Amino acid sequence: MKTIIEPFRIKSVEPLRMTTRGEREELLKAADYNLFSLKSDDVLIDLLTDSGTSAMSTRQWAGVMRGDESYAGSPSFFRFEAAVRELMPFKHIIPTHQGRAAEKILFTICGGEGMVIPNNTHFDTTRANVEATSAEAVNLIKPEGLDPQLEAPFKGDMDLGALEARLKTQSNRIPVVMITVTNNSGGGQPVSMANIRGAKEVCKKFNKPLFLDACRFAENAWFIKQREAGYADKSIKEIVREMFSYADGMTMSAKKDALVNMGGWLALNDDTWAMEARNLLILTEGFPTYGGLSGRDLEAIAVGLEEVIEEDYLEYRITSTAYLGDALTQMGVPIVRPTGGHAIYIDARAMLPHIPVANYPGQALAVELYLAGGIRGCEIGTVMFGRQADGSEVPADMDLVRLAIPRRVYTQSHVDYVIECFAELNAGKDRIKGCRIAWEPPALRHFTAKFAMVA
Numbered sequence: 001m002k003t004i005i006e007p008f009r010i011k012s013v014e015p016l017r018m019t020t021r022g023e024r025e026e027l028l029k030a031a032d033y034n035l036f037s038l039k040s041d042d043v044l045i046d047l048l049t050d051s052g053t054s055a056m057s058t059r060q061w062a063g064v065m066r067g068d069e070s071y072a073g074s075p076s077f078f079r080f081e082a083a084v085r086e087l088m089p090f091k092h093i094i095p096t097h098q099g100r101a102a103e104k105i106l107f108t109i110c111g112g113e114g115m116v117i118p119n120n121t122h123f124d125t126t127r128a129n130v131e132a133t134s135a136e137a138v139n140l141i142k143p144e145g146l147d148p149q150l151e152a153p154f155k156g157d158m159d160l161g162a163l164e165a166r167l168k169t170q171s172n173r174i175p176v177v178m179i180t181v182t183n184n185s186g187g188g189q190p191v192s193m194a195n196i197r198g199a200k201e202v203c204k205k206f207n208k209p210l211f212l213d214a215c216r217f218a219e220n221a222w223f224i225k226q227r228e229a230g231y232a233d234k235s236i237k238e239i240v241r242e243m244f245s246y247a248d249g250m251t252m253s254a255k256k257d258a259l260v261n262m263g264g265w266l267a268l269n270d271d272t273w274a275m276e277a278r279n280l281l282i283l284t285e286g287f288p289t290y291g292g293l294s295g296r297d298l299e300a301i302a303v304g305l306e307e308v309i310e311e312d313y314l315e316y317r318i319t320s321t322a323y324l325g326d327a328l329t330q331m332g333v334p335i336v337r338p339t340g341g342h343a344i345y346i347d348a349r350a351m352l353p354h355i356p357v358a359n360y361p362g363q364a365l366a367v368e369l370y371l372a373g374g375i376r377g378c379e380i381g382t383v384m385f386g387r388q389a390d391g392s393e394v395p396a397d398m399d400l401v402r403l404a405i406p407r408r409v410y411t412q413s414h415v416d417y418v419i420e421c422f423a424e425l426n427a428g429k430d431r432i433k434g435c436r437i438a439w440e441p442p443a444l445r446h447f448t449a450k451f452a453m454v455a
């Protein structure tokens with residue numbers, strides 16, 4: 001069949017509230033044109049993030065009821081541990097309340113002044129946790145990963161030549177090498193098996209551990225199955241196991257590919273690091289058999305890990321993201337190509353060339369999208385990255401708007417509605433004006449800045 005359907009039916013519904021354009025104009029004004037300041041009840045289609053926004057299945061909700069809340073040694077922990085180990089056979093599996101807590105523990109152990117952590121592209125919390133220990137976070141993405149229009153299968157690949165060169169000159173300063181799958185900050189682009197295997201070989205030469213930042217491991221495995229020679233006939237589980245067979249550890253946000261609303265873990269083989277990690281865990285997260293989570297959360301993760309590797313799910317997931325991206329490409333809206341796993345990134349600077357970068361074309365587009373249809377996306381551009389530590393303003397590399405797709409939440413007609421809103425907006429885009437910042441905090445301004453629209 002050509003039609004790829006949502007491989008589930010709906011048992012419990014969450015009503016959406018429609019708003020009029022006039023209402024949205026008022027709501028935006030009250031929010032100072034910052035979409036983070038909107039009440040989510042006033043958003044019709046919320047594409048702000050795919051993190052923690054998944055819909056859980058009947059089996060996951062049944063698991064929630066089964067959750068055992070014993071402080072130590074709960075059977076829910078052992079079910080969680082077995083489910084993780086089925087895919088990622090690490091010796092030590094340490095639950096945390098979300099991904100950044102695992103990062104904090106890992107870099108507390110191995111980071112610090114003078115240390116250097118290579119990654120294909122650090123996600124922002126990963127970078128922040130590296131830098132919080134005074135270590136340096138370096139991105140070693142292959143150059144093709146930086147060209148938004150280039151069609152290539154594995155634009156998340158690490159530059160292994162650059163990695164080897166770094167290890168040759170800075171080996172004693174590099175405690176761990178990381179690869180993020182899929183590469184979230186680089187457009188959700190996948191990393192090939194050959195690249196993970198190659199990174200492992202380089203690491204082995206220098207006796208360094210390789211860790212995966214594995215938030216979207218299942219989406220990455222699906223891309224390997226579709227795009228990499230030799231994997232078409234392998235099961236997703238086999239591909240996932242092979243990916244992790246090259247790794248010595250991982251950090252995970254369960255809010256992504258474990259299909260739950262909260263959770264994460266750190267997994268690794270090294271006994272000494274594991275002991276240090278558990279000691280830190282007890283300090284800030286909790287006892288090692290719950291690590292900042294309830295027993296019911298651990299149960300939901302255990303089931304989510306079985307569901308996320310189902311091929312019907314992954315085919316629907318990746319196809320529905322591509323469906324939105326391809327429709328936008330067809331109407332001439334410039335996006336980062338090819339479409340990644342979890343989000344579409346619109347190149348607002350290219351779409352609205354009449355708006356100077358100083359008037360934030362990404363923010364202007366995000367505001368306009370909410371006005372047009374109650375759709376909430378997220379500016380990833382000069383508003384987010386433009387302000388420098390010395391207070392000056394430098395344009396970001398790109399002005400993007402990210403539309404992240406929550407897992408199993410919206411149907412095709414919701415996506416068709418988004419496409420229709422874009423068609424209308426695109427036809428009148430020359431009338432869109434930019435904005436300026438009326439007030440901003442000293443750091444992380446995109447969350448709380450107040451904007452004024454250019455008249």
Ligand SMILES: *Cc1c(COP(=O)(O)O)cnc(C)c1O
Pocket residue numbers: 051098099100101123125126180184213215252253254255256263264
């Ligand atoms: C979300 C994410 C994290 C952080 O996880 P949280 O659960 O949000 O703390 C780390 N790395 C990547 C690639 C992510 O997408």
